[in-house]
Amino acid sequence: MYVIDTTLAPGSRISPDSTLQRLVFALPAAIQAKVRKDQRKLLGKDAAKQAPLPWDEHGLVTYSFLRTSRRSQPLICDRRDEPLPRRSRDQLRVGQRVRLSLRQVPRLGKPRLGTVGSTRLEVLKVQLPLVDAPAGKGKPASPHSIQTVKMPLPVDLLQEVERLAEADGWSVSAWLRNAIESQVSREQGRIGTNRPAA
Template sequence: MYVFETSLEPKTSLLGDARLQRLVFRLPNEVMATVRRDRRRLLKNVETEEVTSPPWDAQGGVCFSYSGKTGISTPVFVDRRDAPLGNRGLQRMRAGCPVRLTVRQVRHMKPRAGTRLQVLKVQVLHLDAPHQGGLASPHSIQTVNLQLPLDLMQDVERLARHEDWSNQAWLRNAIETQVRLTRTRLGLDESAA
């Protein structure tokens, strides 16, 4: 399994009424080395000389296609906070859109031996999925009932994204920071004295 950040290429096609959907992206260099090594490992016991070409081009470009009608091999699409994206969210995806992909490489034997890359999950890093309670994601920091100043909330959210904290970790850090600032302001913090 490979998890990496990349961006969608111009030939990506996610039209809701198309029979064949297409995700086009590039593998980062560090992922390419691992993917090549895994391909050699997956094909090392293949007895036939007829092996398909790798599912990527010389620059690491990959075109992953799946059925838009049957749902076969359809990846899971989520927003930046891991909430599911609906069709309206998919329509907002464009070329150059930053994404975090979860991909696996699997071996196939027919008609010729080879491997293929399957995209399991697409996390769109600049979208928030709407939910019934409003515009923000259900996992949004905006739903936290803490009396924190807006700038502190934004700092905590930025750090959570940058350092990939879990919800509990950034919430705990937000509370500890607020308590520390309040104790310092009230003169209750011994270390400030």
């Protein structure tokens, strides 16, 4: 299993209108070396020398899958590993930062006469580190979905907020938003402005 942080390269196509979906991404050099080593284990030393690599000359991997196939379709999830509903997958586009979980598998079927076997990289999970899945019906909106809040803070206060946000596993802006909403809610309760109108 390999986990990489990368961006989707031109040629990627995730569209609800298309049956064939495609992810194109660069494979870091360190992972390429690991894949080569694992390829020798899967195919054997001699076969691996002749086997084609699962990326092109620019280090780009192309992974295609059918939108209707559960077997080849990767799990697409938000930064907290919550699966993204189909309507939210339009956020997956060229230039999008992603964290991919991959595995190397031998290609199915017998190799053609005079050729050796080969392997391919399979994408198991696509995680969008800057996206949160929308709240379901009846669920409160997630404070983690707030991505940017422009609020100048003194350096010492900002450092404390960063420390607290990291301890809670939130972004700084989400933690601030939650703290502000909690304070407003407490103040409304204290002065009695949160009661329903008669």
